[in-house]
Amino acid sequence: MDFSFSDAAKKRKETMxxxxxxxMRPISRQFDEQEHENPWEFFNTMxxxxxxxxxxxxxxxxxxxxxxxxxxxxxxxxxxxxxLAWGDAGLYLSIPNPALGGAAVNAAGTPEQRDRFLKHFxxxxxRWGAMAITEPHFGSDSKQVATTARRDGDEWVLxxxxxxxxxxxxxxxxxxxxxxxxxxxxxTKGRPAIKSFVVPAGTPxxxxxxxxxxxxxxxxxxxxxxxxxxxxxxxxxxxxxDIVTQGVEGFKxxxxxxxxxxxxxxxxxxxxxxxxxxxxxxxxxDNGVEIRYEAPRHTMTVLEREVMWxxxxxxxxxxxxxRACNMMDRGERNSREASMCKAKAGLAVxxxxxxxxxxxxxxxxxxxxxxxxxxxxxxxxxxxxxxxxINQMIVARSILGYTSAELN
Amino acid sequence: xxxxxxxxxQVQIQESLRSFAAEKVRPAAHEADETGRVPDALxxxxxxxxxVQGSIPETYGGYGQSASAIxxxxxxxxxxxxxxxxxxxxxxxxxxxxxxxxxxxxxxKKEILPLYCGDRFVAGSAAVSEPRWNFSxxxxxxxxxxxxxxxxxxxxxGKKCLVPLAEEAPYMVVYARDEQAKVGAFLVKAGTPxxxxxxxxxxxGLRALPTYEVTLADCRLPATARLGDDASVLLRRARVxxxxxxxxxxxxxxxxxxxxxxxxxxxxxxxxxKQAIAFMLADMAIEVxxxxxxxxxAAWNLDQGNDSVREVALARQYVADGVMTVTDNGLQVxxxxxxxREHPVELWARNGRxxxxxxxMASV
Numbered sequence: 001m002d003f004s005f006s007d008a009a010k011k012r013k014e015t016m017x018x019x020x021x022x023x024m025r026p027i028s029r030q031f032d033e034q035e036h037e038n039p040w041e042f043f044n045t046m047x048x049x050x051x052x053x054x055x056x057x058x059x060x061x062x063x064x065x066x067x068x069x070x071x072x073x074x075x076x077x078x079x080x081x082x083x084l085a086w087g088d089a090g091l092y093l094s095i096p097n098p099a100l101g102g103a104a105v106n107a108a109g110t111p112e113q114r115d116r117f118l119k120h121f122x123x124x125x126x127r128w129g130a131m132a133i134t135e136p137h138f139g140s141d142s143k144q145v146a147t148t149a150r151r152d153g154d155e156w157v158l159x160x161x162x163x164x165x166x167x168x169x170x171x172x173x174x175x176x177x178x179x180x181x182x183x184x185x186x187x188t189k190g191r192p193a194i195k196s197f198v199v200p201a202g203t204p205x206x207x208x209x210x211x212x213x214x215x216x217x218x219x220x221x222x223x224x225x226x227x228x229x230x231x232x233x234x235x236x237x238x239x240x241x242d243i244v245t246q247g248v249e250g251f252k253x254x255x256x257x258x259x260x261x262x263x264x265x266x267x268x269x270x271x272x273x274x275x276x277x278x279x280x281x282x283x284x285x286d287n288g289v290e291i292r293y294e295a296p297r298h299t300m301t302v303l304e305r306e307v308m309w310x311x312x313x314x315x316x317x318x319x320x321x322x323r324a325c326n327m328m329d330r331g332e333r334n335s336r337e338a339s340m341c342k343a344k345a346g347l348a349v350x351x352x353x354x355x356x357x358x359x360x361x362x363x364x365x366x367x368x369x370x371x372x373x374x375x376x377x378x379x380x381x382x383x384x385x386x387x388x389x390i391n392q393m394i395v396a397r398s399i400l401g402y403t404s405a406e407l408n
Numbered sequence: 409x410x411x412x413x414x415x416x417x418q419v420q421i422q423e424s425l426r427s428f429a430a431e432k433v434r435p436a437a438h439e440a441d442e443t444g445r446v447p448d449a450l451x452x453x454x455x456x457x458x459x460v461q462g463s464i465p466e467t468y469g470g471y472g473q474s475a476s477a478i479x480x481x482x483x484x485x486x487x488x489x490x491x492x493x494x495x496x497x498x499x500x501x502x503x504x505x506x507x508x509x510x511x512x513x514x515x516x517k518k519e520i521l522p523l524y525c526g527d528r529f530v531a532g533s534a535a536v537s538e539p540r541w542n543f544s545x546x547x548x549x550x551x552x553x554x555x556x557x558x559x560x561x562x563x564x565x566g567k568k569c570l571v572p573l574a575e576e577a578p579y580m581v582v583y584a585r586d587e588q589a590k591v592g593a594f595l596v597k598a599g600t601p602x603x604x605x606x607x608x609x610x611x612x613g614l615r616a617l618p619t620y621e622v623t624l625a626d627c628r629l630p631a632t633a634r635l636g637d638d639a640s641v642l643l644r645r646a647r648v649x650x651x652x653x654x655x656x657x658x659x660x661x662x663x664x665x666x667x668x669x670x671x672x673x674x675x676x677x678x679x680x681x682k683q684a685i686a687f688m689l690a691d692m693a694i695e696v697x698x699x700x701x702x703x704x705x706a707a708w709n710l711d712q713g714n715d716s717v718r719e720v721a722l723a724r725q726y727v728a729d730g731v732m733t734v735t736d737n738g739l740q741v742x743x744x745x746x747x748x749r750e751h752p753v754e755l756w757a758r759n760g761r762x763x764x765x766x767x768x769m770a771s772v
Binding site (some may be wrong): 001002003004005006009072075119289293294295296297298299308309311312313315316317319320322323325326340343344389392393395397399400406408 | 409410411412413414415418478541542543545546547609666669670681683686687689690691693694697698699701702704705708709717718719722723725726
């Protein structure tokens with residue numbers, strides 16, 4: 001057992017903290033207030049810095065390490081993301097990279113597809129990847145996919161509307177990126193007929209029809225995209241075009257990407273909550289209040305109790321997240337643990353940032369500080385990549401040994 | 409590099425103790441709680457597993473296995489999953505062994521440790537808590553003052569409570585504030601004048617574990633009775649051991665509630681198939697794992713030789729809250745049956761309530 005960071009992890013953390021402090025924090029408030037504006041200077045700097053770094057495109061490839069072999073790719077990704085989100089969660093989500101689209105390509109694509117779709121993320125101008133699952137009439141109940149994919153010769157023809165697509169605008173309209181789109185081959189055949197398709201920028205019939213106005217993470221674009229007879233090459237389907245009910249291909253394969261992305265979402269929320277906790281502790285310290293961890297119960301102040309509560313909740317979420325990463329890095333199945341860390345972190349960071357605003361009173365509520373922003377930014381952690389309740393459901397089925405038919 | 413797995417050796421210990429706890433300890437827990445005593449034969453069986461002797465180096469007669477705090481938490485959790493009172497009883501020798509191992513001089517080790525390496529169980533004890541509402545380990549009211557012409561001997565005075573197995577333990581470690589306001593740990597031999605052991609206590613839980621109030625009045629000890637200097641680290645080690653037992657109690661409640669919910673019919677399905685119950689169980693499972701990981705981090709810090717004040721305090725607070733919530737929710741899942749003593753869950757809820765109060769009742 002080891003609770004210490006490797007040298008690589010320490011270095012990653014240090015580098016990303018530098019980026020967070022010097023490139024993100026100074027523009028944090030500006031791009032919270034100027035929603036839908038683009039921090040190009042930041043984008044370009046991040047793009048130049050990450051070019052040639054293939055690590056960033058690897059998230060989601062199950063088992064970054066071979067079984068039994070020491071590897072920490074997923075863990076490093078989480079450490080990196082925690083630090084970047086400590087800088088600004090909205091800006092972190094905006095960094096040009098393959099993001100969730102890349103995760104899907106890695107999880108469900110062939111080696112040829114990985115190369116074809118991801119190679120341009122190492123050169124040229126900034127690009128974004130994105131993932132489009134949600135539609136206006138469903139969220140978590142993803143078997144309701146109504147966007148259709150019809151085969152026509154050497155092409156797939158897509159029709160439908162997607163919402164809540166993170167970086168959809170930047171992927172399709174601000175760069176030569178791509179969006180991975182979930183669509184059904186046959187609505188009557190349920191989940192096995194749902195496939196994911198890589199839709200490149202510039203595809204005719206693909207339009208960003210709306211940019212959402214959000215509570216938090218406002219620097220990140222959240223797009224509505226419509227597909228009207230949008231034609232993409234036949235080999236842009238991820239996994240098999242056959243409607244099969246078993247195997248990693250198809251729906252289950254797509255669901256498996258959550259095992260990688262849930263710890264990452266947890267880590268981003270943990271970064272936001274850590275930022276809030278740091279400001280609370282620093283403000284108290286500047287005013288002569290030190291947390292006395294071993295103070296007698298009857299002399300401990302409410303503030304000390306609340307800070308200790310925040311710290312322990314946050315560390316609990318972090319350790320659960322590290323565990324899920326550890327397992328993925330060893331190539332072990334971690335669906336239960338990924339949902340556990342996501343559920344824990346989602347609620348913990350929401351409560352911690354709310355508490356941070358409360359602890360600093362009028363100061364916390366004021367937009368002079370970033371605390372109120374972090375409270376707004378943290379909330380999404382408990383919603384996207386599966387709400388609190390969806391993750392509770394997954395954990396419950398896992399510990400009870402129930403199928404989705406037995407517990408729903 | 410972050411690696412949150414137990415070592416293979418620790419997994420083996422965990423597996424064998426979990427089955428011992430499930431097969432031997434759990435079936436005896438109800439009667440032990442009702443009659444106020446764990447069976448001696450069971451304590452003897454646990455002794456034969458070498459849980460206590462294992463941490464003592466071979467030089468002093470032990471088995472010289474891992475003495476890490478992490479291993480200590482694995483043992484404590486597995487035993488407490490069977491029954492908390494039994495775990496505290498069977499592991500009580502560690503209350504003396506751990507302080508001697510960590511702070512004792514070579515002479516103290518040679519004198520004390522071999523006593524706990526024989527064929528038969530020998531109880532240990534420690535006196536930390538004091539019977540007052542505002543008790544705190546950092547502000548002990550039991551005092552240790554220098555006495556005697558050479559200024560080396562100590563005189564202990566004060567009142568202690570929740571002292572386990574005080575009547576039968578040949579040694580107890582008494583924690584007292586010295587004249588520099590430091591926490592001192594003192595080896596007190598059974599029969600030392602000035603030590604009065606009162607009637608057995610009656611508490612909310614832990615009914616199977618004999619605990620006592622102990623008064624120290626003009627209790628004179630030679631200078632050689634003191635273990636090291638500042639003994640506050642021992643109380644942190646105790647907190648980690650107790651928290652590990654809390655994880656065991658919470659895990660017991662979770663597992664029992666899962667089994668019950670999968671068996672109990674209501675409205676045409678098993679109650680576990682209802683989200684209200686299933687989500688409660690999911691939250692309990694998440695909390696049990698979170699509690700264990702936080703406590704392991706504290707134990708790991710102790711093993712690194714860090715002072716661990718913050719880690720131990722955070723883990724203890726989190727675990728003490730968590731075990732109460734988890735055991736209470738476990739009871740709730742059983743509904744009315746949870747309130748009936750034939751099921752062990754109310755016992756775990758009573759025991760669980762104690763962890764915010766317990767100090768120095770176990771050691772890793």
